[in-house]
Amino acid sequence: MTTPTRATLEKALKSDAKVQAAATQIANELNGGTYNISDLAEQLGFALTSSDTAERVAGTNLLSAVLNALPNDLLNAKQLEFLTTFYTDRLRDHHNVMPAIIDGLSALVRMKELPPANVTQLLQAFFQYTTCQSQTRGDRTKIFNMLEYLTLHFQPELVKMSGDFLYGLINSIDGERDPRNLDIIFGFMPEFIARYPLLHLAEEMFEIFACYFPIDFTRSKEDPEAITRDALAEKLTNCLVASEQFAEWIVALAVEKLDSELLVAKLDSIELLHQAALQFSPAALEPHFDQIWQALKAETFPGSENDNVVRCALKTLAELLKSAAKEPRISHNYQTIVLGVVLTHLTDIHQRLFHPASAIAMMCVSGDAAFAGDKILNTFQLKLQSSQPLSLERDEQRIRFYHIISQVYKLAGLRNVLQQLDTAIVLPLQDDVIAALRLCERDDFDEKQQDLELQRAALAVLCECAPVLSETQRALVYKALVQLISHPTIDLNFKPLTVSLGALQPVELQSNFIDVCMRNFDIFAEFIKRKIYDNLLPLLPQVAFTQRILELVMKQVFSATAADPVRLLALEALNSLLKQEDQRFVVELQQQSNLLHKLIELAQQTTPLTEASLEQIAGALSLIMQQLPLSEQSAIVSEYLPGLQLQLEAHLFVAKGLLGYLHKDIAMDDHFERLLNDLTQLSLSSDNEQLRETAHHLLCSLVNKMDNTKANREQVKRITDRLKKALKEGDKRAVDLLAWIAKGLVVAGFEEAADIVGDLSDLLEHPTLSSAAALAFDVIAAEFPELDLPVVKYLYKQKFFHTIMNKLGSKLGSYCEHHMKAFIYVLKETPHSVIKLNIKQLGPLLFKTLDDAHKDSHSLCTVLQICESFVQQKDAYFQAHLGHLIPSCLKLTKLNKDLNMQVRIAALQLVLDITTYPTYVLLPHKQDVTLALAPALDDPKRLVRNVAVTARNAWYLVGAPGGED
Numbered sequence: 001m002t003t004p005t006r007a008t009l010e011k012a013l014k015s016d017a018k019v020q021a022a023a024t025q026i027a028n029e030l031n032g033g034t035y036n037i038s039d040l041a042e043q044l045g046f047a048l049t050s051s052d053t054a055e056r057v058a059g060t061n062l063l064s065a066v067l068n069a070l071p072n073d074l075l076n077a078k079q080l081e082f083l084t085t086f087y088t089d090r091l092r093d094h095h096n097v098m099p100a101i102i103d104g105l106s107a108l109v110r111m112k113e114l115p116p117a118n119v120t121q122l123l124q125a126f127f128q129y130t131t132c133q134s135q136t137r138g139d140r141t142k143i144f145n146m147l148e149y150l151t152l153h154f155q156p157e158l159v160k161m162s163g164d165f166l167y168g169l170i171n172s173i174d175g176e177r178d179p180r181n182l183d184i185i186f187g188f189m190p191e192f193i194a195r196y197p198l199l200h201l202a203e204e205m206f207e208i209f210a211c212y213f214p215i216d217f218t219r220s221k222e223d224p225e226a227i228t229r230d231a232l233a234e235k236l237t238n239c240l241v242a243s244e245q246f247a248e249w250i251v252a253l254a255v256e257k258l259d260s261e262l263l264v265a266k267l268d269s270i271e272l273l274h275q276a277a278l279q280f281s282p283a284a285l286e287p288h289f290d291q292i293w294q295a296l297k298a299e300t301f302p303g304s305e306n307d308n309v310v311r312c313a314l315k316t317l318a319e320l321l322k323s324a325a326k327e328p329r330i331s332h333n334y335q336t337i338v339l340g341v342v343l344t345h346l347t348d349i350h351q352r353l354f355h356p357a358s359a360i361a362m363m364c365v366s367g368d369a370a371f372a373g374d375k376i377l378n379t380f381q382l383k384l385q386s387s388q389p390l391s392l393e394r395d396e397q398r399i400r401f402y403h404i405i406s407q408v409y410k411l412a413g414l415r416n417v418l419q420q421l422d423t424a425i426v427l428p429l430q431d432d433v434i435a436a437l438r439l440c441e442r443d444d445f446d447e448k449q450q451d452l453e454l455q456r457a458a459l460a461v462l463c464e465c466a467p468v469l470s471e472t473q474r475a476l477v478y479k480a481l482v483q484l485i486s487h488p489t490i491d492l493n494f495k496p497l498t499v500s501l502g503a504l505q506p507v508e509l510q511s512n513f514i515d516v517c518m519r520n521f522d523i524f525a526e527f528i529k530r531k532i533y534d535n536l537l538p539l540l541p542q543v544a545f546t547q548r549i550l551e552l553v554m555k556q557v558f559s560a561t562a563a564d565p566v567r568l569l570a571l572e573a574l575n576s577l578l579k580q581e582d583q584r585f586v587v588e589l590q591q592q593s594n595l596l597h598k599l600i601e602l603a604q605q606t607t608p609l610t611e612a613s614l615e616q617i618a619g620a621l622s623l624i625m626q627q628l629p630l631s632e633q634s635a636i637v638s639e640y641l642p643g644l645q646l647q648l649e650a651h652l653f654v655a656k657g658l659l660g661y662l663h664k665d666i667a668m669d670d671h672f673e674r675l676l677n678d679l680t681q682l683s684l685s686s687d688n689e690q691l692r693e694t695a696h697h698l699l700c701s702l703v704n705k706m707d708n709t710k711a712n713r714e715q716v717k718r719i720t721d722r723l724k725k726a727l728k729e730g731d732k733r734a735v736d737l738l739a740w741i742a743k744g745l746v747v748a749g750f751e752e753a754a755d756i757v758g759d760l761s762d763l764l765e766h767p768t769l770s771s772a773a774a775l776a777f778d779v780i781a782a783e784f785p786e787l788d789l790p791v792v793k794y795l796y797k798q799k800f801f802h803t804i805m806n807k808l809g810s811k812l813g814s815y816c817e818h819h820m821k822a823f824i825y826v827l828k829e830t831p832h833s834v835i836k837l838n839i840k841q842l843g844p845l846l847f848k849t850l851d852d853a854h855k856d857s858h859s860l861c862t863v864l865q866i867c868e869s870f871v872q873q874k875d876a877y878f879q880a881h882l883g884h885l886i887p888s889c890l891k892l893t894k895l896n897k898d899l900n901m902q903v904r905i906a907a908l909q910l911v912l913d914i915t916t917y918p919t920y921v922l923l924p925h926k927q928d929v930t931l932a933l934a935p936a937l938d939d940p941k942r943l944v945r946n947v948a949v950t951a952r953n954a955w956y957l958v959g960a961p962g963g964e965d
Helices: 006-012 016-031 037-044 053-069 077-090 093-107 118-129 137-155 155-160 163-173 179-195 199-210 229-240 244-258 261-280 282-300 309-326 328-345 353-366 369-386 394-412 423-441 453-468 469-486 495-504 504-520 526-539 541-556 564-580 583-593 597-602 611-627 630-643 649-659 670-685 689-705 710-729 731-747 752-763 769-782 796-813 817-831 832-837 839-851 857-871 876-879 881-894 901-915 917-931 942-956
Strands: none
Touching: 006 016, 006 564, 016 053, 016 583, 037 053, 037 244, 037 649, 053 093, 077 093, 077 118, 077 769, 077 942, 093 118, 093 901, 118 832, 137 179, 137 731, 155 353, 155 597, 163 199, 179 199, 179 229, 179 817, 199 229, 199 244, 229 597, 244 282, 244 817, 261 282, 261 309, 261 423, 261 597, 261 917, 282 309, 282 328, 282 353, 309 328, 309 353, 309 881, 328 369, 328 423, 353 394, 353 857, 369 394, 369 423, 369 881, 423 453, 423 469, 423 670, 469 495, 469 504, 469 526, 495 526, 504 541, 504 670, 526 541, 526 881, 541 564, 541 597, 564 611, 597 611, 597 649, 597 857, 630 649, 630 670, 649 670, 649 689, 670 689, 670 710, 670 731, 689 731, 710 731, 731 752, 731 769, 731 839, 752 769, 769 796, 769 817, 796 817, 817 839, 817 857, 832 839, 832 857, 839 857, 839 876, 839 881, 857 876, 857 881, 857 901, 876 881, 881 917, 901 917, 901 942, 917 942
């Protein structure tokens, strides 16, 4: 095959579609080596050199399309040099030819063998003969993409061009307004500015970006590229902070725009300063800090009305101070300037400027904790020395001071400079804090009249400054802690302080606090014992205290003479201990003390324990079992389970502890039949709701984890047949038990679940068991965090939903009360995506429920929440039925003795969410809704009134100027 003939090429040039088709074919032939690009250029010469502009455009389009379709490694350097010369010559051609030339240049620069010298040639010609901003938007996009590629791959050549390239690039960008092109420019220019010397054109480079600041752009809803204002603003900021040469101009620009009344301008200006603090060295910003501080002070001291502006300004100040901390001289200069303004306002809590001054002071500490911490703490120390002495009257000033002081210590600790704080300042200050804590030791201290806020604030300070407390101060703190923990009515949380002191001074804490607590433990009241457990258990991970604390807990749990309340406290402590420790600790504890055996013996002792104590024992057994290896779990079950008599309360709770969270891979076939029989019998015969619930949970977990064997399924079938007989006698307890068995089977995906669900569906028409049957569906569908159901069938909720739809379909169509109630329980737990797929069938059921004011509050709240999830997504089905939905919701917003507050709030929230639909949909309802919401504004419940006000305001603004379409 030879090169295309002139006739073939003339035919290809007749339309854009034919050009593209021919380009693809020619590119394939070139790639196959049939002929080369020079042959093609020669054959195409009649069009490329034609005197007719249209023919030159078509010819150049074809050549450029071929280049774009070729692999970037096909052409050699000589061929590319030839093509570069051709295209650079054509840059002087008629402007109609330019789009085709730009296409060709875009392809050329990406060719791997392009000689670097040709890049310089190409760019010089391009900048000389072409004006970027005179091209169409699409062509400018190609130009900017080409320039981006060149800056990334030809840095040495572009640097050699010196100011010529910079000047050409600046001229190409200058005046660009299209956000899509700006997105490209702002995306690649930060790296370019950082890598290339800007020479004498630094200010010109800055100005081409400064003119866009702050970004004023509203995205078109039809724009498929979805460029947002915030994304553009972020990229523009990156351009402005790409070089330290811009520092002076950035500060001037940001300060100027901070004076704007526009919120977005303020926030963008503050963010620009924040990014400058992150990117520039302290030396670059030091000459301008006074100017920056004055601008930020205007927004933070006393502060803008907009909280977001204040927050961002404080963050920027903190970053400036943090960055300066690398240079002590600069840091101390900054700190002196800022603290000189705010310190005088920290001494009077009633001043309007106290709060903003304290916020700025914290920013100073976060930057240079040692320097600022000394200055701030000294201010408070001097003020406290000159204040009234400590008394039992509420001391609001000290409370506020202590809160700030604790934050100063905390930040100093995080910066590892606590030890650098001036002891001449901190020791007297800590004396004052300790004295405030010890007020509770006074004989005339009445905890009923004191709010203990001062003591809480003092504890917060001591917790943070524990590493720098002197020995004398620590002795006083220990004495105060003993007083607090032994006080018969005061219950202050000082666990963080004891943990900190334990890590720092274990011997001191042991002798001055822990030993005192343990020595007198038996004579303390129950309230004090609980406090001791609460404060000692967090110390357990510290090796110095582990054994002593364990001995205390074990002694109280297993003491033969312990009273029930004391033992219960110890069992609660044991459970807390097992929850907070890791697997290794629990396993070692079991191996060393045989704890599980002791707990089982305790539960089964001759003297019966209270139900609460047995519940705690079951919890402890469960926590231990979960941490043991499978082999040990299996051995323990084999050892203890055969001897359990589940009709006995203590034995049932032991079974709960052993089996409740037993690993699913441990086979229970040998015990399965007996467990089913005993638990079923207990559930049907016991009047104790707590025991029945325990039996239900065990049965549910048991059938969920059972092996899918014929024998096990037959055992379950036998039990369900027994329960069906009990149902015929009207036994409500059989309904409950059937629901729990069904739950375990449904979650695991057993086929037998469908039969049980069908039986429960039939009961919805029963004259006496219909209500219990409806609640059974709540049991099956709802989540129970305390229930262990490890075998979970994939998409079981979807399958359960479709099962219910098939069982209840005809009854739902006639809106039978109990069938609807049961179905709503199922819908509550059904995934949104499943409901959405069936919304045309379910929609009428939801609307019918809302129309029935006699429905129970739970059903109404559930349906309202389902509707809300669709409305928030602007669902088209609900939009089409707003004429039905809105009146139903408005009816539910009115005060009704049959409806609780939650229904009214949910209905009002749905009415509010409806305002997110398009204005034209809402306008027909606007007047009716605003009038109908008026009574809700006078609802006796404050929470209802709050939502009503928000909803009515939103409806009132529907269609207002400036609102969304």
